[in-house]
Amino acid sequence: MKIAVCVKQVPAKDAPLAILESGAWIRESDIGFETNEPDTFALEEALRLKEKHGGEVVAISMGPERSKQTIKEALAKGADRGIHVSDANFFKLDPLGSARSLAAAIQSENFDLILTGLQSDDQGFGQTGVLLAELLGRPHATIIMAIEVVENHMKLKRELEAGWFQHVELPLPAVLSIQSGINKPRYATLKGIMAAKKKEIATVDRATLNVPDAPTQKVERIYMPQKTKKTEFITGQPKEIAAKLVEKLRHEARVL
């Protein structure tokens, strides 16, 4: 099986976020980045499918130069090669523009299976997999909790809401968005990290893809959320905090 997995680099979970004065995006200069956690589950699933059925895993990431690091991490975990779609102003793309660019970059590869994570922890559009399927003319399924490949089709377990699941069958080639928690992603081994240095990362300049990217939507402004509730913050030493909180829950909120 020839499998593509889309991996995105996002600000680290604990990175302190500051918003640019223009409100267009966050200040990227002082923060660390990491692989989008939902994508690590998709990568792990791709590696397991390869181990079972043979073939190749290609890690694809779009973004500025720094996002190559995310491809390198995928290579260290066992992906065979990488494709970096480079664009320094990648954050300005809308979901359709992103998906069109990715589709254009991988179209000629004819992957049997394309996997994405559920959504990104930064913009959180959660549309890339579904859009890639439509643009590449492939069937798709999302929020996948199990994959079983039988000859040229797949039996899948989809998660629905409120504890429900559904089995669906889908022919290959196809696109799947993987639910977080489907597996336990592996760590890169030292051997894997060394081996990754010899693996190929092809770079495609997004501008050369000639993708129509007139946006369908525009983020006008990013800002700190407005509070819907007035939170009463309790301060002091741990013992004082505990005493005050218990007092308030007992006698003010009267819920204890």
Place this chain on the structure above:
Amino acid sequence: MKILLITEQRDAQWNKVSFETLAAAQQIVQQTKGTLTGVVIGKGISALAADLVAYRLDEVLTVEHDLLEKYTPDAYALALRQVIESTKPGLVLFPHTYQVRDFAPKLAASLDKGMIGDCIGYRYENSKLIFVRQMFQGRTSADVVFTGDAPWIASFQASAFRADLAAKHSGGTAPVKSVRVELRPEQIRTKPLDLFREAKQAVDLTQAPILVSVGRGIKAPENIPLAEKLAKLMGGEICASRPICDEGWLPMDRQIGSSGQTVAPKLYLALGISGAIQHVVGMKGARTIAAINKDQNAPIFEVADYGVVGDLFEIVPALIEELEKPK
């Protein structure tokens, strides 16, 4: 503005988020002096259309076909594309359900349009419709506007609007029209099979008056008993955000949020939970919310009544000590 509201049902049962989005759509129609068309899609849906006409809408469209009986993204996208092309709405609104996220972006792309998904609200300012959504897992908000031509396609997050505020029809009922769509079996590539639930729920968290909930901040499975001890002392149950159950530190039936249970206890104490929207939609109905988190900017504090910025490993033992004191 002509608005098309696409409702959601399964086996002739409503997905109730449909009525929250109905409330939003009614509000936008009033502000933009437009019209509102409700759409029910599936098979055997006449009873649902009869429910919907009681609300303040200009008309209800039923889209019925044998191939819409069980949901598939192909059939839903193909059918709704025909409905949109024939009715030419300015705005198409969806409840942001798992099903909608599975097909609505595809439907939009098939019309060469983009979708603004997962909105938590909107503003109508100077004749401009601005959609508000979250980014960075709820740590920031973003104002997003459509830049292209109609139809615009957007979805609203569960509990962004109140279903009980959806207004009833003043003049009796809205008219129902049935829309014919062309679908062929070979166009549908997904084969939907059985729906099922996993192991029975061992605990019904919706009945617990007090919930102590743990998130990533609990750090390791060996720290769970600390939170359990606190829950027991408070007379409550322990529960968790998704990552904790994904790790197997607590069973899946103790997960709160969009993929787990929705609860409204009298007290919800969140320990080391950042408050991503997927979690918050499952617990924001709690009467009192208290949160302990080391990050003062954690979004959980937006919904908390009482907040403690600090180390839960110092504060939880102090709380246990306090609660063990005779009253």
